[in-house]
Amino acid sequence: MEHARIEEIAEWPVERILSAVHGGRGQTLADSETLPPAAYTSQSFFELERERIFRPGWMVVGHVAQIPKVGDYFSVDLLGEPMVVVRGPDRIRVMSRVCLHRWAPVVSGSGNAKMFSCPFHRWGYDLTGQLKAAPYMDQAQGFDPKKCRLPEIRSEIVLGSIYVNLSGDAEPLGPRMDGLAKEFANIPTDDLIVGYTTEFPCPFNWKIAVETFMECYHHIGAHAKTLQPHHPGGESWGLVKEDPEQGWIGLRHPLRADLSTDHALAPGLPVFENWTEEQIRTGNLYHVFPNHLMGTSANSVRWTTILPKSANETWWVRHHLVHRDALENPEFADLMAKAKERGAVIAQEDVDVNTLQQIGAKSRLATPGRLSHLEMPVWQLADWVRDGIGETV
Template identity: 30%
Template sequence: MKDAVDELLKTVSVPFEKARAMPPSVYTSDDFLKRELNDIFAKDWFCVGRASALAASGDYVTLELAGQPIIVLRAGDGALRAMSNVCRHRMSTLLEGRGNTRSIVCPYHAWTYNLDGSLRGAPAMTQNEGFCKSDYQLPDVRCEEWLGWVFVSLNPDSPPVASQLSKVADMVSDYDMTNYTETFFETHVWDTNWKVLAENFMESYHLPVCHAGTIGGLSKLEEMICPPGEDAFNYHTILKDESLKIAMAHPNNTRMKGERRRTTYLLAIYPSLMITLTPGYFWYLTLHPEGVGKVRIGFGGGMSDDYADDVDAQANFEQLKTLLDDVNVEDKGCTEKVYKGLSSDGAAPGHLSHLERPNYDFAQYINARVQSANK
């Protein structure tokens, strides 16, 4: 693991104008992955998805973050809550997947918890003199909502999401990102490292080739803008072709002016929330490693509420969803090839294009996290 840490430090110690891709060891080392889980996923905020998918009382989603099972749900009082997904009795996990429930019932012995995590009932416990229901509560996990996104953190000292991402909020304020409603969410597992897929999102240099069958012909490299990143995120922008009307600002949208009305932001919020934000629709990936060579993907998207009352909006979005599915197939093929290649004996990182500035900033972020743990 020391080799991977040292190799990464060497890689990020040169200016961007001379930068290379991250070394293969940071993608293939099991020890380095353990460091990432401990120093990144267990310390930073992790995005669960959209609050609009947890709108009703009892709506829930489950996840495993750095090995810790978590429930995120809409409680009876309307608040979003996150808590341990482990029964306080014999420690079975409780809920699975996504859904809606009136209470949290353990599948092992039917201990039943309210939506606030308090224990409602426990069968056949009256003869244990030490048992008291009030002693049992599912432990809370930090949970915050920001611009319609739901984040959780295992770290009690992590600064609030809003303070870390205030520059993002300012940058896309005219998009009104809170008012985009999720219309689909899927989970996938691909055979690649989580960072390979994150980097694939962060640069659009690959679009003309990897996506030649879909969006590649519409991708103009000369119109891509890749500024230096910030501590908690990086981004780049693309101008969308007006032939894709659903990507444009709605005619009734008076917030956006000029080229902003067709500007797409590709936001990479560390460690692993990737958002494509257009004035009309959005889609996103939220990534968690399942091992060095597998990544669990949450894939969701929807539309700006500006389009909610349009007669043809849903038909247009269904066409867009088909396109996004085809793009995903292309990305899966490309990123799995990258992982296969970087796992080979002949793998050696090459120099980065100016269009891969976000990748350089991402490497700086990864390095900062693993290096700070050494201090």
């Protein structure tokens, strides 16, 4: 009998991981496999992703529906950078929230404010980041508060989503999203509000979170009692990229043929205009590289940002977006509470299997797996990582 040989080293050198990453590239989905397990567990590989994929590109941090009024803000930590996203009197800005004095964050959480005041020494900044208050600094030679402003981080708003570029020199994102704009033609992005928000830590790699969201093959296992009965995973199909440079990918997952369209809609919410019955019956999943996920139906958008923390830790934030007319329903709060409960059950089903997946990926006997025709987005993400990560350290 032949037995498996267990490696003596716990973690591959990053050079070996890169070799395996590129060695597994297939010409088509039919002859492709996953990235090597080490690409999901190695902190060294994660650091390479941070420098070669995350920082040079565009990453989503929020949606304009989170900050509808002047003074509304929310904080976010992205790859170790504490940021605040705020709607000022003129426009939305993404800024560092680190005080220019001695680095304490000037704000946390979310809310509405006229000024941001550092809790350490009460340095105060207006909504544009301009320093307005610096107590007892009159004897500091050459200090000019007018020249002090919280650094602004380059941002771009596309279809209501707010993206940032940490390196500051990426090509504009908008042109690579033209195809997605067509997909969203009948979604009233300017009239969406946040119905509810849920966020939680995930003890697994960011790619695992993305891949699971973007394929419905796992409905037969993880969601056998929740999603599979009305959206059978075997009926889903991935969208072929029309432009190799486009910044997004997608997947369709239709409603079971014998069910009414009621099963494809979030209960009690107004339906978006100009949707055909076929469109209503077909769910859509989208991934904007690298960390933005969206699921659309004819009356809601499941908007998600994946915040990578380390090779083995991810923070998941989801906003359930609905048309503002939903507020006219006196049962709106109850509808959202029930929707949040249903969503939590499905999310936990994913977290449970993804946690097991991360554990298994650390096995020294784990190898790349072959992909099903139902996993086109997994293949597309793997090739996107291959293209961005480079072949040498």
